[in-house]
Amino acid sequence: MTSESITESESLYHDLEKMSVRQLLESIHEEDRKVLPAVQRTIPQIEKLVEQVVERMQQGGRLFYVGAGTSGRLGILDASEIPPTYGVGHGLVIGMIAGGDQAIRKAVEAAEDNEELGWQDLQTYQIQKLDTVVGIAASGRTPYVIGAVRKAREHGMLTACVTNNPGSELARQVDLPIEAIVGPEFVSGSTRMKSGTSQKLILNMITTSLMIKLGKVKGNKMVNMQLTNQKLIVRGTRMIMDELGYDESTARRLLLTHGSVNKVLEAEKGK
DSSP states (O other): OOOGGGGSSSSOOOOOSSSSSHHHHHHHHHHHTTHHHHTTHHHHHHHHHHHHHHHHHHOOOOOEEEOHHHHHHHHHHHHHHHHHOOOOOSEEEEETTTGGGGGTSSTTGGGGGGGTTHHHHHHHHTTTOOOOOEEEEEOOOOHHHHHHHHHHHHTTTTEEEESTTTTHHHTTSSSSEOOOOOOSSSSOOOTTHHHHHHHHHHHHHHHHHHHHHOOOOOBBBBOOOOOOOOOHHHHHHHHHHHHHHHOOOHHHHHHHHHSSSHHHHHHTTOO
Protein backbone atom coordinates (compact mmCIF):
# COMPACT_ATOMS: atom_id res chain seq x y z
CA MET A 1 0.00 0.00 0.00
CA THR A 2 1.42 3.41 -0.96
CA SER A 3 1.07 6.37 1.37
CA GLU A 4 -1.13 8.10 -1.17
CA SER A 5 -3.71 5.32 -1.11
CA ILE A 6 -4.47 4.88 2.59
CA THR A 7 -7.77 6.76 2.62
CA GLU A 8 -8.90 4.96 -0.53
CA SER A 9 -7.59 1.53 0.43
CA GLU A 10 -9.80 -1.48 1.04
CA SER A 11 -11.49 -1.89 4.39
CA LEU A 12 -10.09 -4.40 6.86
CA TYR A 13 -13.60 -5.87 7.05
CA HIS A 14 -15.36 -7.92 4.37
CA ASP A 15 -18.91 -8.99 3.50
CA LEU A 16 -20.38 -6.14 5.52
CA GLU A 17 -23.87 -6.90 4.26
CA LYS A 18 -23.70 -10.29 5.95
CA MET A 19 -22.94 -8.84 9.40
CA SER A 20 -25.60 -8.45 12.07
CA VAL A 21 -26.40 -4.93 13.28
CA ARG A 22 -24.44 -5.62 16.47
CA GLN A 23 -21.42 -6.80 14.48
CA LEU A 24 -21.59 -3.70 12.30
CA LEU A 25 -21.77 -1.34 15.28
CA GLU A 26 -18.99 -3.05 17.22
CA SER A 27 -16.75 -3.13 14.15
CA ILE A 28 -17.34 0.56 13.38
CA HIS A 29 -16.61 1.38 17.01
CA GLU A 30 -13.44 -0.68 16.92
CA GLU A 31 -12.24 1.36 13.95
CA ASP A 32 -13.23 4.63 15.65
CA ARG A 33 -10.96 3.71 18.58
CA LYS A 34 -8.00 4.25 16.25
CA VAL A 35 -8.83 7.93 15.77
CA LEU A 36 -7.75 9.30 19.15
CA PRO A 37 -4.17 7.94 19.05
CA ALA A 38 -3.81 9.26 15.50
CA VAL A 39 -4.97 12.72 16.58
CA GLN A 40 -2.72 12.64 19.65
CA ARG A 41 0.31 12.18 17.41
CA THR A 42 -0.53 15.44 15.62
CA ILE A 43 -0.57 17.61 18.77
CA PRO A 44 2.97 19.02 18.27
CA GLN A 45 1.97 20.28 14.81
CA ILE A 46 -1.34 21.67 16.08
CA GLU A 47 0.57 23.46 18.84
CA LYS A 48 2.84 25.19 16.33
CA LEU A 49 -0.16 26.29 14.30
CA VAL A 50 -2.15 27.65 17.24
CA GLU A 51 0.79 29.57 18.67
CA GLN A 52 1.39 31.31 15.35
CA VAL A 53 -2.29 32.00 14.65
CA VAL A 54 -2.75 33.58 18.09
CA GLU A 55 0.02 36.07 17.32
CA ARG A 56 -1.45 36.84 13.92
CA MET A 57 -5.00 37.25 15.22
CA GLN A 58 -3.76 39.66 17.90
CA GLN A 59 -2.56 41.81 15.02
CA GLY A 60 -5.81 41.59 13.08
CA GLY A 61 -5.40 38.29 11.20
CA ARG A 62 -8.15 35.80 10.43
CA LEU A 63 -8.35 32.02 10.09
CA PHE A 64 -9.69 30.46 6.89
CA TYR A 65 -10.67 26.82 6.44
CA VAL A 66 -10.76 25.60 2.84
CA GLY A 67 -12.22 22.21 1.94
CA ALA A 68 -14.52 20.20 -0.30
CA GLY A 69 -17.27 17.73 0.55
CA THR A 70 -17.20 16.46 4.13
CA SER A 71 -13.97 18.31 4.87
CA GLY A 72 -15.45 21.60 3.68
CA ARG A 73 -18.61 21.08 5.70
CA LEU A 74 -16.62 20.36 8.86
CA GLY A 75 -14.66 23.58 8.39
CA ILE A 76 -17.87 25.56 7.98
CA LEU A 77 -19.39 23.87 11.02
CA ASP A 78 -16.41 24.77 13.19
CA ALA A 79 -16.27 28.35 11.91
CA SER A 80 -20.01 28.93 12.30
CA GLU A 81 -19.98 27.93 15.97
CA ILE A 82 -17.22 30.34 17.04
CA PRO A 83 -19.25 33.62 17.07
CA PRO A 84 -22.11 32.40 19.33
CA THR A 85 -19.81 30.42 21.59
CA TYR A 86 -17.15 33.07 22.11
CA GLY A 87 -18.83 36.34 21.17
CA VAL A 88 -16.49 37.20 18.30
CA GLY A 89 -17.41 38.48 14.85
CA HIS A 90 -18.35 36.15 12.00
CA GLY A 91 -15.31 37.32 10.08
CA LEU A 92 -12.66 35.97 12.47
CA VAL A 93 -12.90 32.28 11.49
CA ILE A 94 -14.25 31.63 8.00
CA GLY A 95 -15.10 28.29 6.41
CA MET A 96 -15.09 27.86 2.64
CA ILE A 97 -16.33 24.90 0.61
CA ALA A 98 -15.82 24.09 -3.06
CA GLY A 99 -19.02 25.04 -4.85
CA GLY A 100 -20.06 27.69 -2.33
CA ASP A 101 -22.82 27.59 0.29
CA GLN A 102 -25.10 25.48 -1.91
CA ALA A 103 -22.53 22.67 -1.60
CA ILE A 104 -23.09 22.46 2.16
CA ARG A 105 -26.23 20.40 1.52
CA LYS A 106 -25.71 19.12 -2.00
CA ALA A 107 -22.51 18.34 -3.88
CA VAL A 108 -21.60 20.72 -6.68
CA GLU A 109 -20.15 18.64 -9.49
CA ALA A 110 -16.49 19.20 -10.43
CA ALA A 111 -16.07 22.26 -8.16
CA GLU A 112 -13.40 20.52 -6.09
CA ASP A 113 -11.41 19.69 -9.25
CA ASN A 114 -10.83 23.36 -10.09
CA GLU A 115 -7.39 24.37 -8.80
CA GLU A 116 -7.94 28.08 -9.45
CA LEU A 117 -11.31 28.39 -7.75
CA GLY A 118 -10.09 28.13 -4.15
CA TRP A 119 -7.81 31.15 -4.46
CA GLN A 120 -10.54 33.07 -6.29
CA ASP A 121 -12.92 32.38 -3.41
CA LEU A 122 -10.33 33.53 -0.86
CA GLN A 123 -9.83 36.79 -2.71
CA THR A 124 -13.47 37.74 -2.20
CA TYR A 125 -12.55 38.20 1.47
CA GLN A 126 -9.73 40.65 0.72
CA ILE A 127 -7.28 38.14 2.19
CA GLN A 128 -4.01 39.61 3.50
CA LYS A 129 -0.66 38.50 4.93
CA LEU A 130 -1.76 38.26 8.57
CA ASP A 131 -4.44 35.72 7.62
CA THR A 132 -3.94 31.96 7.97
CA VAL A 133 -5.26 29.43 5.47
CA VAL A 134 -5.85 25.81 6.55
CA GLY A 135 -6.67 23.34 3.81
CA ILE A 136 -8.73 20.31 4.84
CA ALA A 137 -8.73 17.19 2.66
CA ALA A 138 -8.71 13.56 3.75
CA SER A 139 -6.89 12.44 0.60
CA GLY A 140 -4.52 15.41 0.52
CA ARG A 141 -4.96 15.73 -3.22
CA THR A 142 -8.08 17.89 -3.73
CA PRO A 143 -7.21 20.50 -6.42
CA TYR A 144 -9.51 23.21 -4.99
CA VAL A 145 -7.74 23.00 -1.63
CA ILE A 146 -4.21 22.60 -2.99
CA GLY A 147 -4.61 25.59 -5.29
CA ALA A 148 -5.88 27.77 -2.44
CA VAL A 149 -3.04 27.02 -0.01
CA ARG A 150 -0.37 27.18 -2.70
CA LYS A 151 -1.38 30.69 -3.75
CA ALA A 152 -1.86 31.81 -0.16
CA ARG A 153 1.65 30.67 0.70
CA GLU A 154 3.06 32.41 -2.37
CA HIS A 155 1.44 35.62 -1.12
CA GLY A 156 3.11 35.35 2.29
CA MET A 157 0.28 33.93 4.39
CA LEU A 158 0.73 31.20 6.98
CA THR A 159 -0.63 27.93 5.61
CA ALA A 160 -1.45 24.57 7.17
CA CYS A 161 -3.47 21.50 6.33
CA VAL A 162 -5.45 18.74 8.00
CA THR A 163 -5.21 15.51 6.05
CA ASN A 164 -5.34 11.75 6.54
CA ASN A 165 -2.65 10.57 4.12
CA PRO A 166 1.06 10.97 4.85
CA GLY A 167 3.30 12.80 2.42
CA SER A 168 0.48 14.14 0.28
CA GLU A 169 0.67 16.93 -2.29
CA LEU A 170 -1.39 19.12 0.03
CA ALA A 171 1.09 18.62 2.87
CA ARG A 172 3.96 19.56 0.56
CA GLN A 173 2.29 22.86 -0.28
CA VAL A 174 1.86 24.19 3.30
CA ASP A 175 4.05 25.47 6.11
CA LEU A 176 2.50 23.26 8.80
CA PRO A 177 1.07 19.89 7.72
CA ILE A 178 -1.17 18.09 10.23
CA GLU A 179 -1.49 14.45 9.19
CA ALA A 180 -3.86 12.24 11.20
CA ILE A 181 -3.25 8.76 9.83
CA VAL A 182 -6.34 6.82 10.89
CA GLY A 183 -6.03 3.96 8.38
CA PRO A 184 -8.56 2.44 5.97
CA GLU A 185 -12.21 3.29 6.50
CA PHE A 186 -14.77 0.70 7.63
CA VAL A 187 -16.56 1.20 4.31
CA SER A 188 -13.73 1.44 1.79
CA GLY A 189 -13.03 5.07 0.89
CA SER A 190 -15.84 6.52 3.02
CA THR A 191 -13.77 9.35 4.53
CA ARG A 192 -16.82 10.87 6.22
CA MET A 193 -16.13 8.24 8.90
CA LYS A 194 -12.75 8.02 10.69
CA SER A 195 -11.07 10.70 8.61
CA GLY A 196 -13.94 13.11 9.17
CA THR A 197 -13.99 12.34 12.89
CA SER A 198 -10.29 13.11 13.20
CA GLN A 199 -10.74 16.37 11.30
CA LYS A 200 -13.59 17.45 13.58
CA LEU A 201 -11.47 16.76 16.66
CA ILE A 202 -8.50 18.70 15.30
CA LEU A 203 -10.59 21.70 14.28
CA ASN A 204 -12.15 21.72 17.77
CA MET A 205 -8.65 21.76 19.26
CA ILE A 206 -7.46 24.58 17.01
CA THR A 207 -10.30 27.04 17.56
CA THR A 208 -10.95 26.24 21.22
CA SER A 209 -7.28 26.80 22.05
CA LEU A 210 -7.28 29.99 19.98
CA MET A 211 -10.30 31.45 21.76
CA ILE A 212 -8.89 30.62 25.19
CA LYS A 213 -5.54 32.25 24.39
CA LEU A 214 -7.38 35.28 23.00
CA GLY A 215 -9.11 35.77 26.35
CA LYS A 216 -12.60 34.56 25.43
CA VAL A 217 -12.76 32.08 28.34
CA LYS A 218 -12.50 32.79 32.07
CA GLY A 219 -11.63 29.82 34.26
CA ASN A 220 -13.50 27.24 32.24
CA LYS A 221 -16.52 29.36 31.33
CA MET A 222 -17.68 30.82 28.00
CA VAL A 223 -17.98 34.33 29.42
CA ASN A 224 -18.35 35.97 25.99
CA MET A 225 -21.06 33.68 24.58
CA GLN A 226 -23.96 35.32 22.76
CA LEU A 227 -27.29 35.20 24.59
CA THR A 228 -29.22 33.72 21.70
CA ASN A 229 -31.68 31.54 23.66
CA GLN A 230 -33.06 30.91 27.13
CA LYS A 231 -30.65 28.06 27.82
CA LEU A 232 -27.68 30.37 27.36
CA ILE A 233 -29.28 33.12 29.45
CA VAL A 234 -29.75 30.62 32.27
CA ARG A 235 -26.15 29.43 31.88
CA GLY A 236 -24.85 33.00 31.92
CA THR A 237 -26.94 33.86 34.97
CA ARG A 238 -25.44 30.93 36.86
CA MET A 239 -21.93 32.00 35.89
CA ILE A 240 -22.53 35.45 37.37
CA MET A 241 -24.08 33.96 40.52
CA ASP A 242 -21.07 31.68 40.98
CA GLU A 243 -18.50 34.39 40.26
CA LEU A 244 -20.02 37.31 42.16
CA GLY A 245 -22.30 35.63 44.69
CA TYR A 246 -25.40 37.51 43.50
CA ASP A 247 -28.93 36.12 43.69
CA GLU A 248 -30.54 34.82 40.52
CA SER A 249 -32.73 37.86 39.91
CA THR A 250 -29.85 40.31 40.19
CA ALA A 251 -27.54 38.16 38.10
CA ARG A 252 -30.10 37.78 35.31
CA ARG A 253 -30.90 41.49 35.28
CA LEU A 254 -27.23 42.42 35.02
CA LEU A 255 -26.65 39.85 32.29
CA LEU A 256 -29.49 41.15 30.14
CA THR A 257 -28.41 44.75 30.77
CA HIS A 258 -24.76 44.26 29.78
CA GLY A 259 -25.21 41.52 27.16
CA SER A 260 -22.48 39.10 28.24
CA VAL A 261 -21.06 37.52 31.37
CA ASN A 262 -17.68 39.10 30.76
CA LYS A 263 -19.11 42.62 30.53
CA VAL A 264 -20.97 42.09 33.81
CA LEU A 265 -17.80 40.89 35.55
CA GLU A 266 -15.80 43.83 34.22
CA ALA A 267 -18.47 46.35 35.26
CA GLU A 268 -19.05 44.93 38.73
CA LYS A 269 -15.39 44.39 39.58
CA GLY A 270 -14.63 47.90 38.36
CA LYS A 271 -16.90 49.46 40.97
